[in-house]
Amino acid sequence: xxxxxxxxxxxxxxxxxxxxxxxxxxxxSKNVHWYQxxxxxxxxxxxxxxxxxxxxxPERISGSNSGNTATxxxxxxxxxxxxxxxxxxxxxxxxxxxxxxxxxxx
Amino acid sequence: xxxxxxxxxxxxxxxxxLRLSCAASGFTFSGYVIHWVRQxxxxxxxxxxxxxxxxxxxxxxxxxxxxxxxxxxxxxxxxYLDMNSLRAEDxxxxxxxxxxxxxxxxxxxGQGTLVTVSS
Numbered sequence: 001x002x003x004x005x006x007x008x009x010x011x012x013x014x015x016x017x018x019x020x021x022x023x024x025x026x027x028x029s030k031n032v033h034w035y036q037x038x039x040x041x042x043x044x045x046x047x048x049x050x051x052x053x054x055x056x057x058p059e060r061i062s063g064s065n066s067g068n069t070a071t072x073x074x075x076x077x078x079x080x081x082x083x084x085x086x087x088x089x090x091x092x093x094x095x096x097x098x099x100x101x102x103x104x105x106x
Numbered sequence: 107x108x109x110x111x112x113x114x115x116x117x118x119x120x121x122x123x124l125r126l127s128c129a130a131s132g133f134t135f136s137g138y139v140i141h142w143v144r145q146x147x148x149x150x151x152x153x154x155x156x157x158x159x160x161x162x163x164x165x166x167x168x169x170x171x172x173x174x175x176x177x178x179x180x181x182x183x184x185x186y187l188d189m190n191s192l193r194a195e196d197x198x199x200x201x202x203x204x205x206x207x208x209x210x211x212x213x214x215x216g217q218g219t220l221v222t223v224s225s
Contacts, residue, residue, distance in 0.1 A: 033211035042215040090210035095153035
């Protein structure tokens with residue numbers, strides 16, 4: 001099976017840049033997608049295919065993917081960015097999610 | 107506007123069955139690959155099952171294979187998840203999620219329905 005590893009939690013000061021990593025074996029060869037989930041709500045797609053933003057997602061949110069690590073970056077962090085973030089790939093004929101990272105904006 | 111709405115959740119005893127439904131609107135249902143994803147209380151997302159555009163191809167997570175069956179009725183724009191031999195560890199919010207591009211990511215999600223397996 002294929003595993004994705006995310007930090008349990010990341011903290012960022014208001015207005016600063018948050019970086020959330022997603023580790024996997026040669027993940028750079030896969031398409032990585034990212035979801036934001038706020039408490040009590042369904043997940044929302046924020047990045048697809050490594051670095052593409054769906055309409056309505058601010059340019060402050062970006063993604064990259066290389067080697068064994070994919071990264072979600074949120075610049076000028078706002079209180080409204082506080083949420084859980086999940087990376088996701090298609091591997092071994094299955095959808096795989098990372099364990100999720102809780103982003104706290106201080 | 108694309109909308110997905112799940113229903114059918116509730117409290118069920120271990121070993122019993124339950125059917126979830128996912129009603130779709132605002133898009134050509136028959137043109138999308140649709141998945142079920144679940145989330146146990148306080149836990150992360152877990153993929154459950156997928157069904158292809160015309161319902162001809164299906165796949166399941168190992169944790170539910172042989173117990174859950176996914177199906178769709180394109181004429182009713184509705185997706186189903188039949189869950190048998192339910193276990194306590196199946197307790198979760200179940201989401202249906204649509205893949206509109208075939209790239210195996212989910213651009214549309216329902217609001218979820220809670221299934222609680224408990225005696």
